[in-house]
Amino acid sequence: MVYLSPLRGAPVTASAPPSAPPSLPVAWLGVLAGLLAAALFPPPPLRAAERDPYALLDRMEAAWKARDADGYLALWRYAEDDRRRQELEYVTSRWASEESQLQIERPMEFAHSEVKASAAIFSINEPRARVEQVVFTLRSHPDGWVVVDRVNVAQIEGLVHLSLAAQGFRADGAVLRLPDFEMHFRRGTLFMPPSTLGPTVLVFVGEATVHFTPGPDAEKEQLRQFCGRTELVEDVRAVFVRIHPADLHHVLVPALLEPDPRSEAARSAAQRFFRDHVDDTYLLDASLPRSPWWLMPGVGDTVATFPTRRGTLTFALSQSEPEPLSLFDRAHRRQINLYAPGGDVVRYDEDAQRDVDVLHHDLSVRFDPEHYGVIGEDVLRLRLVSAAATIRLRLDESLKVISIRSQEAGEHLFFRVRHQDSVMVSLGALAGTVGEMTLTVRYAGAHRPQPIEHEVLPQASTPSASAPEVDIRLDDSLVYSNRTAWYPQGSADDYATASMRFDVPAGEMAVAGGQLVSARTEAGRTKVEYRQDRPAKYLTVALGRLQEAGRRAAGEVALTAFAVSRLKTSAAERLDQTAAILRFYAEEFGPCPYPTLNLVLLESPVPGGHSPPGMVVLSIRPPLLRGSLRDDPASFPDAPDFFIAHELAHQWWGQGVAGENYHERWLSEAFAQYAAALWVRHSRGDDAFRSMLARMGKWALRYASKGPIHLGHRLGHIENDPQVYRAIVYDKGAYVLHMLRQIVGDDAFRGALQALQRDHRFAKIGSDDVRAALETASGLDLRAYFAEWVYGTRVPELRLASRSHPAAEGYRTEITVHGSDLPGPVPLEVAVAHTSGTSVRTVQLDPQGGTWTVDTPGAPRRVDVNASHGLLARVRRD
Template sequence: MEHRALTRLAASAAAALIALTTGCTGATVQGRPGASGLRDPYFPKAGNGGYQVEHYDLDLDYDPADGQLDGTAVITARATQGLSSFNLDLSGLRVEGVTVEGAGARFNRSGNELTVRPAEDLKKGEVFRTEVDYSGKPKAVTDPDGSQEGWIRTDEGAAGAAGAVGVGEPVGSMAWFPGNHHPSDKATYDIKLTVPKGYEAVSNGELTSRTDTGDGQTEFAWHSAEPMASYLATAAIGKFKVTTGKTPSGVAVYNAVSPGEEARSAPRLARLPEIVEWGGGRFGPYPFSTTGAIVVPAETLAYALETQTRPVFSGAPSEDALVVHELAHQWYGNAVSPKSWKDMWLNEGFATYAEWLWSEDHGGPTAQQHFDALLAGDTAVDSEAGSDWSAFPPAAPPGPEQLSESPVYLRGAMVLQRIRQEVGDEKFFALLRGWVADHKYGNASTADFTAYAEKKTGRDLKKVWDVWLYGEARPR
């Protein structure tokens, strides 16, 4: 911790000196300010313009006893325009110093925006490193639908320990690290977590080292080599029981389960390798080098989340379908991420359809039977059939508070079944596999998908799009 404190002091001093002595970087301004938001249809202030992040290197110290987080974020990015200043998204927390390319930078805060003014303008195409030292007690973020994300403290009850979990869909990751928090800007990650001895600290990707620092702390270093949208990043701290293994095809498995949840979690997590292998057969090779799950105490969250390589479950998953859903997101949503939050159905409709396929392949109702049950309101076949699945078109939710409502999930899955009806199984499953293979580690929009589906299948699917994907009326 001493080295970080020195870094903060040095950066703060440099920033203060520049603020006092520097008026501008030269006689001619070469850049212009980057946009403070990307004008996402539902979260217009999310993300920032003028640059694309290539890598995040996060070094975080967390004290579960009092909730204090001390962090250093080193963000490597490429300027997509000449920049006189740029923004990072950060909610709460105190910024203690900022450097750009090793030189102190002026900065200011306004709401969730951290505006950084480098000592020298950045040229278009330039790769630059920004270091932000920050600290404080991170908080939860309340979404438009009333659910909470961001940094959530946990209570491990009988274990007598507090913990925490960072979850970020859609914008909560800004509660625990500064960044370009929009799904269209994916990057690789190194996340280092230092916690008191006796705690486990779990994140995305592969655990590259676990080090006793000699001062009553343990440092966990996690590396994500494949690009990741920031909403899929996680950090979980608790007295987890950790188990490891491999799937039959050799994918590393790392599960972390909170005390008291082990017995209830065991049956579902035991099937996780099987589900990954099944997904590989249906959707193409598993897109990451590792998989697993994080189970936090029940009632910590009101949902499960598909955090990359290691989904978070609030309490033991109650059924195989939930594990199938979150793992299916590793292909649909994580490997191929939405260009904007309006494209949410490309995540949730596909993951819901994966549940139907798992049922079809394991002796339950077929995807067609799920489809028919929804049309008929038959809750005996599908318990969700009584929901208002047709309230709005899945490609056009009325507002951000509807992004997690049933039309995005169920009617989104029905769009896929309608394609299957139109083109037949051979072309349909080639489409599911090809979509991931041809867009892996990138972003895609609804328009990208509709064009791809028609090209891949060789069929005009306009009626499917007009009625099921975009139509306002209830399809029949």
């Protein structure tokens, strides 16, 4: 069984063909009678064999188009007498359709005496259609090539033409009911397709009310950010729904409705709403007869679109997804809610459901940067994980697929699902097999890359008083990376090795991760080749007027710097610093995952960075550029080396080891943020480190209520405020790692992180894997800490009370701390400042609180707790 994904979380099933021939309806009997005679009294072969195998395929298609049974069957040689009858029955059933089309992909070569040719059979019986994937076996006989076998490998059911019947139904009092979602139709008319298709579309016009209340607390908060409440209640006047016809009785109560005499008045409004939204989901983007065609939703899946005062929203139920329930704003690309029923935290690996594992890319791309032109060919070595008839690749919709071929099966059929950046590829003769194969994808188009995933995205504000009144021209560059699918790849980031060849205009350079094999300029073009021998999660290339700025060795890592002209000196100066940071990280986390690292410095209006496998890209803002930058959770101006340290840490955290889904972004960003903070402590001392913790804590406390760390990149998404994401995932996440380090100890913490790098190199992990590594290293149970700090939003609050009195050798101060929202015992620093200095003591604070005494030689002046910022907490004095 193959799952196609026309909408995120809305699969369509392409099932294996039935083992027995389908029964033939009465309407086909006339056609069958004429063809049956050909089976019982076959005529002499009509030039049955062909010296030219391609001519044989041409004749097959021509006979199919003409519905010429004699001509088609004459091309066959049958091993069994009954085989001719079976083939006649097969073509009879297909030709009984209103329209039937056979398209055979030509094999790359006929080097052997037997060749398999993939084909598609498209059959139409309005309003339905079906695509079958078949494989013909061709064999060379002494008198030429003949057909000896046909195997049906899969069929895609559920292609439909959508329309609304003229008659509507009274919907007064009916309810559309889905998990956590109800739409009450107070008064109005419900339109459905003609009975020949069934109720796969429901269009309501009238008066209705939507009630939606997500279960998880984190999702309630996301909804509150969208509409101001934890429940969505909206009056609506129309809704467009897609379901599988078999689900009508499950989602609509009551499902039996009476004809509505008001249909005529409501029909035009229903048709308008239908036309506005019918192309939003399940639309097949393929050159098929009578296009466009829509796909039938899977059983149990629902998509409901309705206009509100906050814009048009869509609620979807997608049974095959780990998080089946979603509410989103399609027009503004806002994912408001996404979760599993029941409110439990979902733990899953995005690779678990994949049907293909990409092992190697042999990629060749010619770029025209001025027009964003891309002409590419990627030879992908794949491992088919499970038996399937179709696989899904990602490729940006702006890039047109020219051909898909394999040595094993020749040309492959493929189609695209609109708005999904996906390509569905028929495996043809390889259907149902597992193991390795090689797929060659040729593609081209105009594709402008999105800006790289900046680690810092401060907003340029109005010019400051000291800013010069002139702008400077920036040296433009392009970075093709993981923000768009600029080359064919799996459905999720997939570790693979790569050989890369890039062709750019003379005067420009292409820089990628991995070892530079060659670079030469000829005939007005520069051609470079890279080899990435270590598995990389994705491929990246930077294009521009880049020049090599220098080389260094950092232990076993070979460093090379590239930069635009104005930054060449700066790039060279950063090499020694980069080498020192890499050596420090190797001591903390183990060997660098990649033996070659290319550092690229580009110019940009805002500073930022990106750290693909074996490569670090830094966007540098020229100091003479007008405007100023606002403060940001990821910006530490007092530690200028922090930023590059963060980016370099991603070679371990994000590339060497990666998060298993979007919830686990903190395993990349928080770990890199904390690694950079450790570098600052190593290079600048404890005071700089504590200052950094204080700054991180300020941002984390400001935005802590916006959602848990585990919400990942959805944090700040609804309000379009990336600072929320960085404050929680970067800063709070880093602070959580620091607190865990205080709990388990330095040695256990370092050992756990090195074990994660050693045991999961070039693999994906989850928060549970981090917890397990820390528990193994320390012998502690950390479940409560992860539940509160990673999956929750509450921040500990400490209430401080103290009293002092003279003692035998000075003064004794009694310190009492009451805690709330503490998941377990935590280390706490208590300090008493006195006339002779400061006395500091580290104690264990239990969830219920505690009392301690500190003796000082001088009179106490001030009592503090958590002054070194070891705990992310709010402190209040009684």
